[in-house]
Amino acid sequence: MKVTAFAFASVAATKQSILTLTAEEKAVLGAELAKWEQDFGTQALARGLLPHTVRMESRRSEVDIHDEKLQRLMDTKFQADLAQIQNPNATFDWNNQFALLNEDEFKAFASTSLNQEGHVHSQIDNAEQEVTVSSTRASSVDWTSRCNPPVRSQGICGSCWAHAAVGVAEAAHCIATDQLLSLSVQEVTSCSTDGGSSGCNGGSPDHAITYVAKQGLCLDSAWTYNGQTGSCGRQCEKKKLSIGAVVQVSGESALVSALNSQPVTAFVESANNVWKNYKGGLVSQCPGAHSEHVVIVVGYDNESFKIKNSWGTNWGEEGYIRLRRGGGGKGMCNIADRIAFPKLSGGPHPPSPSKPSSQPSPSKPSSKPSPSKPSSKPSPSKPSSQPSPSMSPSEPFSPMSPSQPFSPSQPFPSMSPSQPFSPSEPFSPMSPSQPFSPMSPSQSFPSMSPSQPFSPSEPLSPMSPSQPFPSMSPSQPFSPMSPSQPFPLMPSFRSSRDDVDFRTHPSMSTSIHSPSMSTSKHSPSKSTSKTFPSMAPSEHMSTVEPMTSMSKRGCSGCNACYYPGENSCLRGFSQQECNDYSANYDTMWCAN
Known part of the structure; x- marks a missing residue:
């Protein structure tokens, strides 16, 4: 048997045990683990992505701990291979920050759930939910190069709903005024409590959009994101945005029509191995049917919808994922099930020909589009405020009934220490970040260079909370560079999913009433005690508080x-x- 072919014989095969490996095969896997620890060890430790090994009455040996990590790594490789076979037009890679989390742990980490009993009816008249349907439709639209703030990272705080709401509000205001501002995600996380919203424990993007429209928001430079729920007591100048009432629709046709005018929020099913190991390409199969995560939809073409996530730019296609279009119903990963966006005040500026690329572009956002032709690879092309080439009659929106609030079904996993960070570059937990300097409302986002350290656009940890891991005392300090010295499985931090102090940009906003809202909350899924004894009953768990700068x-x-x-x-x-x-x-x- 070749050394490189030992992990997965076939898709139908069950997960392989490391006990079946030859000494040579185990050595190869050990080298891969050592490389992973070198590349992702400190990052995973800081973000609470290392499971905590349970030690019974007698302390486990270093060999046992090392073998458990080898087994977890081999399981993740199997999951990535399976996702690859099921999605031949996409690319998956086990070598990521989640590699030592098993399926249940990642599901608990990335999960939220709908609280069916927490449904809040909208106070807005039905007329407010009407949306003007354009008589023409572009063959493709991509907002990633116009009125598009950098990809953010929510860390281990379950604030996907706040990130999505602020992102679409920023985009809508820019489309209406040609002014791209950075709004305070932290203010929405701490202050938007309607519809069952509860900071890092989940919330309603619909109600958050209404909060922004009614109250206005501070600039991010005045109230930066810290990855914690916090309290709503900050005094700062609130900016009003050119946005109106929140609109809720459903269905792929309504989603396409909305994207012709602006980016929108959407609920998706993400707590699976496809999202865990996604690297790029078109996802055509999505395990599960339960929506637990909120994202921003930024474009479409003939075969896909382009999604902007809040897991940082190290995940997926520089923070984006593409889902197959045309399946009908709720759409791939439920992308067309629950859609929300604010009305534009004053209307968008005249369109300019611009077709999107199939992958996100690192180009600096601008207030005006520039023409370019679509390509299969990233390009700095800028989308117009409205669709342009290849127009055809569009289908009308179908306003949906009030959505149900998003609420957690279980507590989140204990997560890792929080660190300050900035919005565009990869999160580097072991080195201090530099905060963004405040910008005036007229200023656009500062350009983010890939080399900049600690940008809040870089990945922290995914969205949802999971159960904390039982406590343990590491028997030996972590040494990622030495394969012989195993990386102790550390405790995760409890409560908020992304307790990291992020440095984002300035911001603004406006307000009004909203239709029935949905609330997102993190729900931990129960872990198995077979492969991960650390997910044992809570009496064996201990919580570690986040790092304090x-x-x-x-x-x-x-x-x-x-x-x-x-x-x-x-x-x-x-x-x-x-x-x-x-x-x-x-x-x-x-x-x-």
Whole structure:
């Protein structure tokens, strides 16, 4: 047997046990694990993406811990191969930040659920839900190069609903005024509570859009995203946006018609191995039928819808995913089931010919489109405020009945420490970030260069909360560069899914009443104790608080485990754990 062909014999085969591997095959898998730890180890640790190994009365040996990681890695490779076979026009890669999470753990991490009892009826007249249907329809539309803020990363906070609502409000205001602003996602996360919204525990994008339209929003420079629910007490100047009432529709035809005018929010099914391992291409099969995540739909062509996620730019096609169009019903991954967007005030500017690329473009957003032809690869082409070439009669919107609120079915997994970050570049948990400088309302987003550290557009962790892992004390500090020194499975952090202090950009907004809203909340799925004993009953679990940034280096003000690499205080670590990590990370115990 060739060394490279040992993991997955066929799709029908069951997951392979590492006990069946030869010594040579196990050595190859061990080398892959060592490379993963080097590339993703610190990132996964900081984002709470490392499961916590349960130690019974006797401490587990380093060999046992290493073997468990090997088994988890091999299982993820199997899942990625299976997703690849089911989706031949897409690309999947096991080598990502989620590689050591099993199916149940990722499902709990990325999941939210609909709270059928929490449905809130809209106070808006039916007339407010009417939408003007364009008499023509473009063959393709792509908003990724016009009125499109950088991809954000929500971290381990379940605030996908707030990110999506703010994103479509920013785009709508830009389309109406040619002014792209960065609004405060944190204000919506902390202050928008209608419809059952509860900060990092989930919320309603529909009600959030209404909040923005009625209240206005602070610029992000005045109230930056910190990945926590927080309190609604910040004093800052609120900006009014050129947006109106929220509109709710459903169906692919209505989705296409809406995209001719602006980006929209949508609920999707994402807690599966397809989304976990997605790298690029067209998804044609989506396991599951339960919507638990909110995203922004930014375009379409003859075969696909383009989706903007809030898991950072290291995921998918620089933060985007393409789903097959034309399946009818709720659409691929339920993309056409529950759609919402704000009305434009003042109307969009005249269109300009612009066709989208099949992949996102890293080009700097501008307030006006420029012509370009569609291609199968990313291009800096800029979409127009309205569809242009290849027009055909469009189908009318079909307003949908009030949606049900999104609420969590289970608590979230304990997640990892929060770190400040900026919106465009990959999240680098082990080095401090630089906040964005405030911008005036007339300014557009600062250009983001891929080399910039810590941009809030980079991935943190996905959307939804999962159950915390049982506590344990690492027997040996993490050393990603040394395959012989295993990477201890660390505890995740409880409560909010993305407790990371992000640095985004300025922002603005406006308000009005909304139709029946949907609420998104994170629900942990139960993990199996077979492959992951750490998902045992809660009495075996301990919660680790997020890292707290220090104003200056040293133990001063920490009173816990101090980590000089990030100038941060690791609260929730025991003195023994702190000392264990000292050799590799220079951590020091500062408590009295």
